[in-house]
Amino acid sequence: MQPLLIDGIRMAVTDNIVGFVEFLPTLIGAAVLVYIGLYLGRKLEPMVTDAGRRVELDEKVRETPFDALFPDGDDGVSRVFGVLIKFYVAAIALVVAIEWLLIQIATTNWYLTDYLQELLGYVPPFVIGGAVLFVGFYVANWATDEVRDSVLADRFDISPLAAGTTKAFLYFVVLVIGLDTMGVDVTILHTFAQAFAYAAGLALALAVGIAFGWGGKDYVAENIDSWFQPSENAADDATATVSDD
Template identity: 25%
Template sequence: METIRNWIDQIQQAGIPLVEGFISYLPHLAGAMALLVLGWFVSGLVRTGMVKLVRAVVLLANRVLARGGNFRLKLSPPVLNLLSKLLFWVVFLFFVNLAAHNLMLTAVSDWLDQVVNYLPTFVAGGVILVGGALLSILARDVTYTAASSADLPQARLMGTLAQAGTLVTTLIIGLDQIGIDVTFLANLVVIMVAALLGSLALAFGLGARLFISNVIGAHFLRQQYQPGQRLRLGEHEGTILEFTSTAVILATEEGRQILPAHLYSELPSTLILPREDKEEKEDANE
């Protein structure tokens, strides 16, 4: 009987500090739970606000851009959903770190401190990448519209090249902001761009002479003649319908004839006057 009492006393002596420690730890546990619940609620609000803000900004940007052309910014729902989830967990991670500190979990809190301290750099890099993606779309649309309005060939290819160049530039800047060594990537891009520009310059020098001569010829044709006048260019004769960036379009007896504008500098050109103008000039000479 006395042995049982000794056991009970030992259990009480060992359990009382444990119970007291648990009771004293309860406020920390309750505070951590409150922080997690609050963090979940705040993260949800930030996520919802971010989605509405991005949609409003895209809508406002499209209204502004619509005044100057057919530019439109598009952000697909999966991308917007991914960005909103990332923002949700980033905000919630701050509250998890506070909860770990409140629970006095030193190892976990130290690791989370490092992650939280790195987050601004990571978020800045992410913002640069996302902004670069949107800017690349705008650069593509602007380049394509400008090239199309100037009747330049391969307008779509020019827009794609502008988008790719913007994306590569922002990728290098974003990765460098995050802390990734991009020296090799930057050197590789410089070599590729130099090779591309060299090949384009060679192709332009060899194959674009005719195009340039057509552009120059069309420029001087516009200065000398107007639509509606009758033109004889070498053996070709007809009424001028319109000028393009590289050609002049005549209405002939056979039909609609397109002449390359470089013929203006190679063949004699004559403005054929109407009969009334001819008779007036003959009377004036008499």
């Protein structure tokens, strides 16, 4: 019995070593793909930045409302687009490498391939979801600053309230979209959002009703005399006419 057990262990170890050796070129190939993506991204970054300067991209963007989204500097916009291109190319290379790994995993017997396949399946949605969260939070902060500095908010003296409400709402929307992209179940967040929307709608309706009620009461009190004045004048004229007769 013992020799059979030892032989079984030896065969299992041998098979796993052979499977790993067979799978090693696949891992190296995936690493090469990622490296090529990073290399191309680094090479394209200065090219895109220089192209942006030549076509005067910064000057054109600075004349639009999107100016606040970019850092200060003569070439801030061009540099941002260069960095975006670099990471975009790197992300494409990463996704291609993962897809190729998943295809190759199906043809190997290495014992870790099942776990690796499951792990790699989470990487693309996690990367995309992280990008959504990063960009979304950045835009939300920019929108919050714009609302805080808006003329309308200053006129009604509601800048802190409007900015806080805008930030909370946009953060919630970005969080839901980002987590949903990552594959996280956000049903509970949808439930909270629905309940909050109902409560906010009810509070707004009550506030509007009370405001109109109090405003209407004051308006009626101020104008009721003028409304009834024509009737009183008509009654006085009718009484005078009867007396003359």
